[in-house]
Amino acid sequence: MKLLVTGGAGFIGSNFIRYILSKYNDIKIINLDKLTYAGNLENLKDIEDNPNYTFIKGDICDKELVEEVFSEDIDYVVNFAAESHVDRSIVEPEIFAKTNILGTVTLLNAARNAWTLGDGFKEGKKFLQVSTDEVYGSLGKEGYFTEKTPLDPHSPYSSSKAAADLIVKAYFDTYKMPVNITRCSNNYGPYQFPEKLIPLMINNCLNKKPLPVYGDGMNIRDWLYVEDHCKAIDLVLHNGKIGEVYNIGGHNERTNIHIVKTIISYIHDNVDSSVDESLIRFVEDRKGHDRRYGIDPTKIKEELGWYPETKFEDGIIKTIKWYLENREWMENVTSGEYQKYYERMYSNR
Numbered sequence: 001m002k003l004l005v006t007g008g009a010g011f012i013g014s015n016f017i018r019y020i021l022s023k024y025n026d027i028k029i030i031n032l033d034k035l036t037y038a039g040n041l042e043n044l045k046d047i048e049d050n051p052n053y054t055f056i057k058g059d060i061c062d063k064e065l066v067e068e069v070f071s072e073d074i075d076y077v078v079n080f081a082a083e084s085h086v087d088r089s090i091v092e093p094e095i096f097a098k099t100n101i102l103g104t105v106t107l108l109n110a111a112r113n114a115w116t117l118g119d120g121f122k123e124g125k126k127f128l129q130v131s132t133d134e135v136y137g138s139l140g141k142e143g144y145f146t147e148k149t150p151l152d153p154h155s156p157y158s159s160s161k162a163a164a165d166l167i168v169k170a171y172f173d174t175y176k177m178p179v180n181i182t183r184c185s186n187n188y189g190p191y192q193f194p195e196k197l198i199p200l201m202i203n204n205c206l207n208k209k210p211l212p213v214y215g216d217g218m219n220i221r222d223w224l225y226v227e228d229h230c231k232a233i234d235l236v237l238h239n240g241k242i243g244e245v246y247n248i249g250g251h252n253e254r255t256n257i258h259i260v261k262t263i264i265s266y267i268h269d270n271v272d273s274s275v276d277e278s279l280i281r282f283v284e285d286r287k288g289h290d291r292r293y294g295i296d297p298t299k300i301k302e303e304l305g306w307y308p309e310t311k312f313e314d315g316i317i318k319t320i321k322w323y324l325e326n327r328e329w330m331e332n333v334t335s336g337e338y339q340k341y342y343e344r345m346y347s348n349r
Helices: 011-023 041-047 063-070 086-091 093-115 156-175 197-206 226-239 256-270 298-304 312-325 327-335 337-346
Strands: 002-006 028-033 053-057 076-079 126-132 179-184 186-188 211-214 220-225 245-248 253-255 280-283
Touching: 002 011, 011 028, 011 041, 011 226, 028 063, 041 053, 041 337, 063 093, 076 093, 076 226, 086 093, 086 156, 093 126, 093 156, 126 156, 126 226, 156 179, 179 226, 186 226, 186 312, 197 211, 197 256, 197 312, 197 327, 211 256, 220 226, 220 256, 220 312, 226 245, 226 298, 245 298, 253 256, 256 280, 256 312, 312 327, 327 337
Parallel strands: 002 028, 002 076, 028 053, 076 126, 126 179, 179 245, 186 220, 211 280
Antiparallel strands: 220 253
């Protein structure tokens, strides 16, 4: 069985590849990644020589390359490839439209062409689109996002992801293509690029830099440990009902300021007692900043038996410890040194 993972050098993608290779001996993975700023092959150093793993550097918008990859008789696609940082989308929305929308269309067309058999599709094929709870917009103080919540994205990033989701749904409705869509809450864990909240705060604490917090810091997110997310995707890939959307949430709602203070407290008590809350700097709020996200994962629990295993109090400590134990990784990322890894490892292959 061959599994194409796009964007597999990123945070969630690399964790997913590692999880699948550790669980299955009969799945060969092709990792297609453009290696933009957040794509880091050092995330996969420990498995790069695994005989069941192949890396291809390339863009999901490259029609000829994508079609060539599908000539390998791909069985499953898990599409992580996306521009995903909201702040960047506000500055350069066109990049998000190209990768997140047109790239998804390119993948869908290649999969459809390769998998079509007569009036239907070959058995055992599936295209899984990895999406985000941000496509639903913002919640009030009560209630949760369900799979039936209307899409109401508020940033160029979330709008591009919502558009991609609708295109994937259209391929199911129009062509009966075997697809699923998963929408997850905020992930955290090892190998996350340090522009995101948790690794950014850890790194800044270690370097005694200010800790920028948007607005009043009371924006709420539902935090999901990345390995729990990987397990959920695996279940949907193998057992999800064709054409369905599955929400994946951690039942771990926390304010941003709570996250920041938790990190400060751990580093103060265990690493450097001079690190304290005086480092916090409240900054002008992000444009279109959604106030609260919260996911109801009842559907995936009842249909597939998935539930989030990692409590936030445990997951955040595991995450902080990982970054403390992998400071060289963090230094390579923040210095840009990680971008040279591909040339060192793959230029002569």
